[in-house]
Amino acid sequence: MARRDVSELADRLARDAETVCRHYLSAGRREGRYWLVGDVRNTPGRSMFVRLKDSAKGPAGKWTDAATGEHGDLLDVIRESCGLIDFKDVADEARSFLSMPHPEPEPEESRSRPPRSSAPAGSPEASRRLFAMAQPIERTLVETYLRNRGITALHGTGSLRFHPRCYYRPDEHSPTETWPAMIASVTDLSGHLTGAHRTWLDPRGFTEATLGKAPIDTPRRAMGDLLGHAVRFGVAGEVMAAGEGIETMLSLRCVLPSMPMVAALSAAHLSAILFPDTLRRLYIARDDDPAGDGAMATLIDRAQEAGIEAIVISPRLGDFNEDIRLLGIDALRAASRVQIAAQDVARFMELAA
Incomplete structure (x- = not known):
């Protein structure tokens, strides 16, 4: 220019x-x-x-x-x-x-040379900048979106933020659009931000067809260094739950509110999550599909090799967000109670009882 x-x-x-x-x-x-x-x-x-x-x-x-x-x-x-x-x-x-x-x-x-970019597109640094530009989710479209999906436990969600005009480009040949978005920080075991995940939202609100996501081809995209890392809710100690989607894990967190949880964002990344040194028992929040079964099997093998007890928690429908939306929180609580270790019922489910 x-x-x-x-x-x-x-x-x-x-x-x-x-x-x-x-x-x-x-x-x-x-x-x-x-x-x-x-x-x-x-x-x-x-x-x-x-x-x-x-x-x-x-x-x-x-x-x-x-x-x-x-x-x-x-x-x-x-x-x-x-x-x-x-x-x-x-x-x-x-x-x-x-x-x-x-x-x-x-x-x-x-063409003249463009100004120096402070961060390559899609890099961890670009992810850090995007997350820094977003705002807390309280009283924003993100909070409305999550509550419309049946998620009521929003404590400790500092890994989520709201961007009112997040850029979206369908492909390199298409014009750039702007949509409101939920921005999630992807961090390593030390809490260092390595990537970001964007869920573009529909400003018109929630419908059963879109579940509140923007009406675009790919309303979810991740950027940065993702392998082994995750979106984290709470700090893992001896016990942790891991699954694929943010909404899936936040739904399970509604009935296990004090259990640390991570969302790996995909089945492939779930199978590759890194384990904290303190971890002794891992709950695998399984999605009911072939990719979820494959991730579950790989993660069980890796956990056992590391001396970590692996316990699978399965939804009654496709995933835990479907369960909480369509069956209700009481049904999800009852189904989860019989799938976790007895000592963890009192430890992590007491606040939801």
């Missing part, structure tokens, strides 16, 4: 800086001639200020984060708040916001 075009985009955004801030920095608020927010990734707070009007101190649209020393213009705000990597995507988003036409592609030899 030519330098002139970049400057024109930045100038157009600066002319309506407050509207830009209200859209992309919605966690902040206006105070006088400035928009105050926590940082350029839309974290609540007051350390970053955006100039809304031209003044003797500088032009509108420029911002500075007093806590970190970061500074930039409104194109930087769009890039960081939306989690974009390629500048073309930033420009496309800015034009969409401004209702400007998209330019014709330039010849390869005339």
